[in-house]
Amino acid sequence: MEVVRISKDQTVLRRYVLPCKGKVLVQIGQSVAPGEPIAEVDLPGRFQVFDVVNSLHVKPGQMEKIMKRLAGEEVKVGDVIAQKNGLFSRIFRAYEDGKVLSVREGKVTLALGERKAQVSTAIPGTIVEVIPDRGAVVSAQGALIQGAWGNGLSAAGPFQVTEIDYTKPDRNGNWPDMQGKICFLETCPRLENLRRIVNRKPAGLVFCSAMPGLVPELRGLPIPVILLSGFGDIRIDPITSEVLEVLDGQVVYSNALQREPETDSFPEVFLPKVSEQVHGLFESPETLSIGSKVRLLGMPYTGSVGEVVEIPAAAEKFASGLVLQPVVVKRADEQVIRVPRENLELLVQ
Amino acid sequence: MAPNFYLSVDIGRSNTRVWLFDDAYDAYSLRASAQSPSTVGERTDVRLGFIAAVEKIQDETGINLLDPRKHLLIDSEGRIGVRGAGLSLSAGEPIRTTLIGVSENYSLAALRRLVSLFHTKVVMEINLQDDLNDTAQLENLISSQSELFVIGGGFDEGASKRIRAAIENIRVVYHNLPGLAQPQIVYAGNRSLAEYAERELEAGPDLHLAGNIQPLEEQEDLQVGWKAMLAAFARVREGQIPGLVELQKQLGQRVIPTTFATTRTTRIMNSMNTNGKGVLTLDVGAGGVDVIVVQDGLVMGGRHQTSLTTRDIQHTQAVIGMGLDKEWLATALYNKQAHPGILPATLQDIALEQAWARVRIQNALNSVAEVFPTLNYDPSVGLRRDFEPIVLSGACLTGMPTERQVFLTGLDSILPHGITTFVLDKDQLMPALGSLAAVEPLVAIQVIDSGIFINLGTAVSVISPGKIGDQVISVEVDEGESPREHYTLTKGEIKRIELLPQTPAHIYLSPASDSDVGMGLVGLGGWLSVSTGKVGVVIDARGRPLSLPEDDAARSEKINDWLWELGG
Numbered sequence: 001m002e003v004v005r006i007s008k009d010q011t012v013l014r015r016y017v018l019p020c021k022g023k024v025l026v027q028i029g030q031s032v033a034p035g036e037p038i039a040e041v042d043l044p045g046r047f048q049v050f051d052v053v054n055s056l057h058v059k060p061g062q063m064e065k066i067m068k069r070l071a072g073e074e075v076k077v078g079d080v081i082a083q084k085n086g087l088f089s090r091i092f093r094a095y096e097d098g099k100v101l102s103v104r105e106g107k108v109t110l111a112l113g114e115r116k117a118q119v120s121t122a123i124p125g126t127i128v129e130v131i132p133d134r135g136a137v138v139s140a141q142g143a144l145i146q147g148a149w150g151n152g153l154s155a156a157g158p159f160q161v162t163e164i165d166y167t168k169p170d171r172n173g174n175w176p177d178m179q180g181k182i183c184f185l186e187t188c189p190r191l192e193n194l195r196r197i198v199n200r201k202p203a204g205l206v207f208c209s210a211m212p213g214l215v216p217e218l219r220g221l222p223i224p225v226i227l228l229s230g231f232g233d234i235r236i237d238p239i240t241s242e243v244l245e246v247l248d249g250q251v252v253y254s255n256a257l258q259r260e261p262e263t264d265s266f267p268e269v270f271l272p273k274v275s276e277q278v279h280g281l282f283e284s285p286e287t288l289s290i291g292s293k294v295r296l297l298g299m300p301y302t303g304s305v306g307e308v309v310e311i312p313a314a315a316e317k318f319a320s321g322l323v324l325q326p327v328v329v330k331r332a333d334e335q336v337i338r339v340p341r342e343n344l345e346l347l348v349q
Numbered sequence: 350m351a352p353n354f355y356l357s358v359d360i361g362r363s364n365t366r367v368w369l370f371d372d373a374y375d376a377y378s379l380r381a382s383a384q385s386p387s388t389v390g391e392r393t394d395v396r397l398g399f400i401a402a403v404e405k406i407q408d409e410t411g412i413n414l415l416d417p418r419k420h421l422l423i424d425s426e427g428r429i430g431v432r433g434a435g436l437s438l439s440a441g442e443p444i445r446t447t448l449i450g451v452s453e454n455y456s457l458a459a460l461r462r463l464v465s466l467f468h469t470k471v472v473m474e475i476n477l478q479d480d481l482n483d484t485a486q487l488e489n490l491i492s493s494q495s496e497l498f499v500i501g502g503g504f505d506e507g508a509s510k511r512i513r514a515a516i517e518n519i520r521v522v523y524h525n526l527p528g529l530a531q532p533q534i535v536y537a538g539n540r541s542l543a544e545y546a547e548r549e550l551e552a553g554p555d556l557h558l559a560g561n562i563q564p565l566e567e568q569e570d571l572q573v574g575w576k577a578m579l580a581a582f583a584r585v586r587e588g589q590i591p592g593l594v595e596l597q598k599q600l601g602q603r604v605i606p607t608t609f610a611t612t613r614t615t616r617i618m619n620s621m622n623t624n625g626k627g628v629l630t631l632d633v634g635a636g637g638v639d640v641i642v643v644q645d646g647l648v649m650g651g652r653h654q655t656s657l658t659t660r661d662i663q664h665t666q667a668v669i670g671m672g673l674d675k676e677w678l679a680t681a682l683y684n685k686q687a688h689p690g691i692l693p694a695t696l697q698d699i700a701l702e703q704a705w706a707r708v709r710i711q712n713a714l715n716s717v718a719e720v721f722p723t724l725n726y727d728p729s730v731g732l733r734r735d736f737e738p739i740v741l742s743g744a745c746l747t748g749m750p751t752e753r754q755v756f757l758t759g760l761d762s763i764l765p766h767g768i769t770t771f772v773l774d775k776d777q778l779m780p781a782l783g784s785l786a787a788v789e790p791l792v793a794i795q796v797i798d799s800g801i802f803i804n805l806g807t808a809v810s811v812i813s814p815g816k817i818g819d820q821v822i823s824v825e826v827d828e829g830e831s832p833r834e835h836y837t838l839t840k841g842e843i844k845r846i847e848l849l850p851q852t853p854a855h856i857y858l859s860p861a862s863d864s865d866v867g868m869g870l871v872g873l874g875g876w877l878s879v880s881t882g883k884v885g886v887v888i889d890a891r892g893r894p895l896s897l898p899e900d901d902a903a904r905s906e907k908i909n910d911w912l913w914e915l916g917g
Contacts, residue, residue, distance in 0.1 A: 002690065015392070019494075020527040041527055047491065049483035049518070101521050104549070105513060107483065109521050148687045212662075212679035231683035259687060263390055297688050298698065299681050320699035321750025324692055342692045 001341055002261045003286050004295065005268075005348045006239055008246050010144040012270060013128070016119045017135035026136050030127045034156055034253060037118040038127075039135040044098065045113025052082050053106030056090045060106050067108070069100045081108055122154050123253050124272050142272040143246045145228060147206075150256030150267025153224040157182045157203035157254075159247040159269070166193050170200065178202040182254045182269065184244060186236050188214055188227075198223070204254040206269055209234035209303065224256035226267040229295070234303030238332055239293060239347060247271050286348050288341070294329055298343040305347065306331035354380070354431040355792050356414070356421065357781035358399060358600065359607055360387055360438045362636050363690070365398035368781040369406050369414075369431075376795040381406045382776060389440040394592035396599075421599045434600040435784030438593075439607035439636075443470035443654065444585050447495040449502075449515050451477045456502030456538070459563050461720045463537065463574045464499055465651035466641075467582050468606045477502065477511035487518045496532055496585050498522075499578075500546070501562055503539030512542055513549075520550050530588030531555045533581035537562045537574040557581045571648070575609075582606055602788065608639045608652045610783030615740070617786060617793050619643040622737075626769075629736040630779055631713075631759070633706055633743035635689040638713035642724060644734060649721035653713035657686050661708055668761070669704035670908035672901060673697060692748070699750065703758050706745050710762035729894035731764025731810075735867065739763065740802065742774035752883040753915040756805045761911075764893055767867020768809050768877060771884075772802040806882030809856075811890040813864040817841040821864045821890050822874075825857040838890040845915045846886040854879050856886060884915060 022041030026032060052067070053060055068080045075081065075094040082092040098112035125140030160176070162183040168174040178200040188194060188210035194217060197205070204224040209232055218225045228240060236244070253270045288294070292308045310328035316338070317323050324340040331337065352373040359366045366384040370377050383405035388398040400419045407414050414430055416422050422430025446469040450456030457474055464471065473493040475486060490498075498519050503512050523532060536546045537559040550556050557580045560573030583603045587594050597603055611630055619628040627644025641650035662679045669678065681701055685691055693699040711728045718726040725733040741747075741759050749755045752773065759771050778801065782793035813821040819840045826834040828849050838844055848854045855876050862872040879886055891911075898904045 002688065017391075022527065043527070044525075047484060047487045047521070049487055051483065101525050102517070104520075105517050107514075107517065109487065109517075111525065148684075211676065212683045215683065216659075230687055232680040264392075297684065297691050298694050299677070299684070300695075302680075302684055318694045319696055320693040320702075322693060322699070322748065324694070340692045340694050342690050343694060345688075 001288060002345050003348060004146045004266065004345045006145050006243055007349045008143045008243055009141065010348070012123065012125070012140045012142065012144055013137055014121070014123060014125075014140075015131070015135065015137050016121055017131055018117065018119050020117075021133040022117070024130055024133065024136060026127045026130065028127050028130055031125070032121045032127060032138060033124050034122060035120050037120050038138075040116050040118040043115050043117055044111035045096075045115045046111075047101075048110045048112060050081070050092055050108050050110070051106065052092065052108055056082060056084045056092065058084055063103070063106060067103055071100050071103050073100050074098075075100060075110070081110070122255050123270055140270070140272045142270055143243055144268060144270050145240060145243050145247075146266040146268045147226045147228040148230040148259060148267070149227040150258055151219050151221060151225045152256060152258055153204075153222070154253070154255040154257075155182065155203045155224050156251060159184065159250055159252040159271070161244055161248045164189075164193075164197070170196050175200065182206060182252055184247075187233065188218070190214075191217060194218075204256070206254065208236045208240075224254045226254060226256045226269065229303035230297075232302055237295065237303065237305040239305050239349065286346055288327070288344070288346055293347040293349060294327070295345040295347055296329065296331075296339060296343065297345060298339065301331070301337065301339070304331055304333075306337075309336065351427070353427050354412070354414075355785055355789055356403075356431045356434040356600075357785045358402075358434065358436050359610070359780045359784070360389060360395060360398070360436075360440050360604075361607070361634070362389070362440045363387060365395075365402050366777065366781070367399070367402040367406055368776070368778065369410065369412070370785070370792050370796065372795075376799060377792045378796060378799055379776060379778065379801060381410050383409065387440055389590055391591065395590050396592040396596050399596060423599070423601060433785070433788035434602055435610070435781070435786070435788055436597065436600050436602050436604045437607040437610035437780045437784040438586060438590075438604045439468065439634075439652075441468070441586060441589060443468050443652075444497050444582065445470055445472045445493065445495045446497045446499060447471075447473040447475065447490060447493045449475045449477065449498065449500045449519075451502030451511060451538075453478075455563060455566070458720075459569050459571070460499055460501045460537070462569075462649070463501070463562055463571050463578065464497075465717070465720055466575075466606065466609045466612055466648075467578045468608060468652060469497065475515065477515060483514060483518065486515065487521060490518055490522050491526060496530075497535065497581055498532060499535045499537065501538045503542065503561075509539055509542050512538055513545065516542075516546050516549050523550060523552055523555070530585070533557065533584050535559060535574065535577045535581050537577065540564070555584065579603070579605055579609065602784070605784055607780045608641070608650065610780040611639055611742075612641045612643070612648060612650060613783035613786045614779045614793060614797075615641045615643045616648065617782070617790070618738070618740070618797060621794065621797065624737055626735040626737040628738060628740065629732075629763070630740040630742060631710060631746075631763075632777075632779060633710060633741075633745040635744060638709050638743070640713045640717045642717070642721075642734075642736070644736065647723070649717060649724055651717050651720060653709070653716045655689075655709060657682055661712070664708045664711075665701070665704045666901070667897070667904070668707050668908065669700055670905055670912055671697060671700035672905045673700070699754075702745070703749065703754055706758050707762040709745075710758075714763070731766060731893050733766050735767050736765065736769055738770045738772045738802075739765065740772050740774055740779065741805070742777055742779050744777070747773065747775050747777060751916075752803065752805050754912065756808075756884045756887070757912055757915050759805075760808055760887065760889065761895070764810075764895070765808060766810050766812055766865075766893070768807065770807050770882070771805040773805050775803055776801065778802075804880060804882040806884035807877075807879045807886045809858060809866055809877070809886065809888050810893075811838070811840075811860060811864050811866050811888065812893055813840050813861065813890070815840050815861070815863065817896060819861070821861050822866065822888065823859040824888055825859070826886075827855040827857070828852055829854075836888070838888055840890055840892055841896060842890045843911050843914050844888045844890070845884065846888065848879070848881045848885050850881055852881060854881070854886075887915065
């Protein structure tokens with residue numbers, strides 16, 4: 001069973017690390033703002049492999065004689081790397097600052113220029129752990145909604161619960177202003193209207209659900225898109241709705257990560273805020289019990305929420321013919337249903 | 350005398366599974382198995398999931414397997430704990446791999462086959478015959494962000510200039526890029542260059558020398574590359590998964606890919622097989638499908654990761670045994686992608702689950718056939734090589750409500766030709782036995798021999814050029830004491846013949862003169878001895894490709910009819 005966090009006040013720990021060893025730029029206890037670099041590494045801008053033997057017309061045995069720089073040496077732009085003297089002198093110079101990586105097999109390999117690779121925090125918070133040579137863990141508190149699907153992008157901006165009357169033209173103030181905002185719409189509209197929305201330059205889009213046919217379009221949009229409940233025609237549930245009200249009008253961070261619960265990666269919208277409550281530095285493990293709030297995953301209940309009223313000890317046979325561990329859930333509409341434990345998401349509020 | 354115990358561990362993306370085998374009843378058998386959520390990630394330790402699973406086995410059996418520090422009690426003399434352990438792993442992203450070969454036909458194709466069993470994802474291929482200058486090649490090697498470079502090509506004593514240049518570039522990448530872990534390098538090319546590669550690369554334990562997988566023209570031997578690939582796989586995963594090095598030390602074994610472990614068991618089964626046919630194993634899990642084929646000394650296979658495309662949705666719609674709205678079906682599949690752990694609760698769910706399993710199996714067979722053209726698989730015509738048995742494994746198959754559903758899912762996705770038997774690996778033992786085979790081969794042999802796999806039944810596929818309704822085969826069933834039964838099938842039909850339990854039966858197959866039942870010649874029939882399976886004997890006269898109505902409702906009805914013919 002998966003755990004998903006939909007909460008007005010939640011501790012969030014996010015790890016930002018380089019894919020390789022580098023230099024960590026922050027310290028424990030330091031406050032960081034969104035976009036602030038956490039760690040960086042200097043990498044060569046480009047490489048050049050120069051065939052000395054064939055380009056300078058020398059024999060392989062003459063390499064040692066004509067090489068002016070050795071492997072490992074730094075070079076400046078214009079430095080002579082190799083030079084053949086004689087009636088027709090030939091020279092190979094560095095065309096940029098860099099380093100000689102290797103001199104072998106009649107060839108010289110240079111790393112030239114420099115580019116910085118950085119990893120930056122997507123949320124504001126405090127550094128609670130430094131991972132040597134790689135990055136750090138940022139802790140923050142605030143309102144959080146984790147979703148079901150994201151297109152891999154992220155952005156920040158004022159959150160706006162948006163309602164659109166698609167029957168009206170998108171001009172003359174008929175449609176709300178969306179420019180630069182993270183806009184929440186309950187359902188993703190059909191393609192034509194989706195494109196009209198995107199033309200109004202929102203910073204990000206959050207939908208409760210979208211029809212599957214729109215996935216290729218959503219995946220290709222240049223702004224972050226999050227589906228909170230999944231695919232189909234799913235209406236927003238009351239628990240998420242309460243948190244959306246808290247976000248409305250506030251600057252939020254939309255990280256439309258691909259959902260991978262095994263690695264604690266979720267698409268999410270986060271509103272950092274100072275909490276009156278002091279939370280621990282660790283996200284505590286959650287377990288299912290009577291009274292737990294859950295979201296249903298399988299058809300036909302996808303996206304609806306409820307409360308666990310019974311956890312029978314014995315497995316039972318479902319209509320599919322499978323014998324599974326059931327959980328009895330009272331939905332928000334008072335309907336009591338039995339669903340397999342695996343078809344629930346435990347909501348942490 | 351106290352029994353000998355062996356433990357096998359498989360670390361999957363979602364679950365860590367542990368099996369305990371013992372020889373309390375003379376031959377080795379499965380004593381207990383358990384699973385626990387995997388703990389594979391940067392902020393956890395893989396040993397936690399392992400310990401949780403082993404503790405479940407301790408609770409169930411009362412056998413003490415862990416010491417007070419929660420380390421596995423292992424003693425090769427068998428005085429305490431287990432005598433030995435095996436370790437396989439399918440968790441983690443596929444290993445980003447670059448292949449470097451001297452030509453498409455004579456090395457890259459072979460390299461693709463070599464890496465297919467080792468949970469790799471080929472992110473770049475460099476064909477040294479392409480007109481790519483050294484600088485461009487170097488830039489490509491760097492941008493690939495590969496965790497593994499596999500170099501092949503060049504017949505022994507053959508031309509070597511381009512391979513030498515590529516080795517030089519890999520040297521630059523290896524020594525100059527600040528990766529978290531050093532990339533691994535497997536050299537499986539021209540043997541006369543192996544020493545040169547070792548000297549030039551200076552990669553120490555990160556270089557794995559293999560024999561030349563193509564020593565001569567028209568000769569390919571992938572197995573000479575397996576040891577090097579296994580070592581490279583273990584090195585990559587050791588650098589990625591916290592606790593893995595320590596777990597290996599405890600178990601006294603290096604980790605191997607789950608797909609490779611399954612391959613070992615399939616090879617053992619093939620070596621025990623006396624019918625001269627090959628063995629096919631399909632392991633269908635939520636995250637991917639493993640296809641392993643062993644036949645005539647050849648090993649083919651690979652892992653196909655699950656993804657969802659528009660074509661997959663259409664394909665699922667075309668093979669589902671229930672009239673479901675297209676939008677509903679697409680929605681359910683996308684939600685299943687977002688939540689792979691969802692289990693089928695309704696009739697619609699289970700129909701979808703089975704259709705989706707068929708599509709994924711066909712996609713997997715197809716992708717293996719692209720790398721191994723000799724597999725001779727075509728999605729519409731089916732698998733034209735003979736295999737017996739076909740082993741069905743993995744949670745998506747073992748979790749189906751009835752054996753008949755598993756049988757039909759296997760039959761309709763593989764579309765075998767001739768005669769074959771389907772067996773079900775209910776306890777998902779294929780990887781468990783494979784990783785233990787290197788420690789104590791007797792465990793695998795005796796457990797397989799004990800009949801632990803469930804015999805689902807025998808399928809006889811009748812291939813006929815005739816049209817629907819033409820008579821294609823007559824069948825006579827002899828079960829000993831009861832009167833003989835006779836059946837006649839026309840093209841388009843499928844017939845299940847139930848057999849008496851525990852009674853070997855003989856079936857006489859009499860195909861029409863233009864029909865092939867896999868007895869060596871078109872029109873040739875004969876007696877077939879079969880043992881009782883859960884489903885029985887299924888005579889599949891539907892032909893290849895399967896003929897299905899265009900209309901959605903009629904097609905679903907037809908597919909459902911087939912399932913009902915098998916018993917629902």
